Amino acid sequence: MQTMAHVAFGVYAFIILAGAILAVASASLVRALVGLITTLLGVAGMYLLLASPFLAFMQLLIYVGAVSVMIFFAVMLTHAQTGGDESAPAPVRKFLLAAAGAAVPALVLGGLLYHRGVSGAAKPAVVGVEKLGTGLLGAYVLPFELISVILMVAMCAAVLLVWEKRGKRK
Amino acid sequence: MSPLTLYQLVGLMLLCAGLFGIIRRRTLVGMLICVELMLNGAGLSIVAAGQLTEASAVLGQLATLFVMGLAAAEATLALAIIVVVFRRFGSVKTSDITTLKE
Numbered sequence: 543m544q545t546m547a548h549v550a551f552g553v554y555a556f557i558i559l560a561g562a563i564l565a566v567a568s569a570s571l572v573r574a575l576v577g578l579i580t581t582l583l584g585v586a587g588m589y590l591l592l593a594s595p596f597l598a599f600m601q602l603l604i605y606v607g608a609v610s611v612m613i614f615f616a617v618m619l620t621h622a623q624t625g626g627d628e629s630a631p632a633p634v635r636k637f638l639l640a641a642a643g644a645a646v647p648a649l650v651l652g653g654l655l656y657h658r659g660v661s662g663a664a665k666p667a668v669v670g671v672e673k674l675g676t677g678l679l680g681a682y683v684l685p686f687e688l689i690s691v692i693l694m695v696a697m698c699a700a701v702l703l704v705w706e707k708r709g710k711r712k
Numbered sequence: 713m714s715p716l717t718l719y720q721l722v723g724l725m726l727l728c729a730g731l732f733g734i735i736r737r738r739t740l741v742g743m744l745i746c747v748e749l750m751l752n753g754a755g756l757s758i759v760a761a762g763q764l765t766e767a768s769a770v771l772g773q774l775a776t777l778f779v780m781g782l783a784a785a786e787a788t789l790a791l792a793i794i795v796v797v798f799r800r801f802g803s804v805k806t807s808d809i810t811t812l813k814e
Contacts, residue, residue: 555722562726565749566733571741578745581726585752588722592763594773601755604780609748609787616741616791620798636736644732651724655717662716662764669769674777677770689781696785700792 550591557584571622575613582606593666596674719760726753740794740804744787751783 561584564577582605589598678686730750737743755776762772798804 551718555718558722559725562729562749565745566729566736571739571745574742574745578748581749582752585726585756588719588756589759592719592759594759594763597759597773597776600777600780604784605748605752609784612787612791613741613744613748616744616794619791619795620739620741620804622739622741640732640735643735644728647731648724648728651727652721655720655724659714659717659720660765661714662761664715666763667769669773673770674773677774682774685778689778692785693781696788700788703789703792704795 547591550587554584554587554591557581557587571617572614575610575617578613579606579610582610591666593668596671714764716760716764719764720757723753723757723760726750726756738805738807740790740797740806740809743806744790744794747790748783748787751779755779 558581561577561580561582565574565581566577568574568577582601586598586601586606589595589601727750730746730748730753733746733749734743737746758779759772759776761767762769762775794804797809801809803809
């Protein structure tokens with residue numbers, strides 16, 4: 543069983559890595575979005591490996607189902623060019639800056655992980671969905687209710703922002 | 713290496729990919745995609761820390777659920793702002809959106 547878990551971890555890590563590279567490097571935004579969805583699926587697999595299947599389902603529902611569709615709408619509404627919005631060659635300076643910006647947290651956090659890493663348990667704790675529900679309605683009821691308020695406000699704000707008054711259309 | 717370190721390394725990889733992309737991308741939609749990458753790395757790291765250490769596993773999973781809810785709200789607002797910017801400037805390239813007031 544332990545070897546199977548390692549193999550599954552390797553497969554999911556590969557899926558995540560490939561998706562992230564596609565999402566960051568591809569010229570076409572639609573392909574970048576496909577890469578993002580691949581990464582999200584890989585992360586859902588990691589949640590399954592961590593013995594939290596509820597989170598894996600939520601990851602599929604919220605991210606793969608809702609957020610990526612919303613980004614597809616963003617691509618559509620902004621008239622993305624077929625050749626790819628990012629097809630023009632990037633300046634080398636910007637590429638170097640981006641590499642430096644990514645390398646600094648990689649070095650700092652990676653070094654911390656390497657030297658001061660916590661050796662956790664070998665097996666993840668198993669928590670049932672009923673425990674999560676009790677937590678949501680018990681100790682963490684205020685953030686749970688606030689999330690609904692935030693979603694409501696975000697929806698109203700989105701509708702208001704893109705509202706077009708009648709007659710003002712160009 | 714302990715399993716916790718492996719999961720944290722994957723989360724760190726996602727963070728770095730997102731940071732690299734958010735600086736390199738030249739359209740707002742591309743930057744939004746990279747933000748989602750970083751949020752996923754954070755969620756994975758939180759869940760791994762909750763499940764594999766002495767810390768409360770329920771708290772770890774609930775924190776990631778809240779991160780997902782906030783990410784959905786953030787994506788909604790970012791989409792609306794991108795549409796408004798596109799209507800005003802006719803483009804979502806960051807190099808074209810340089811004026812505060814015309």
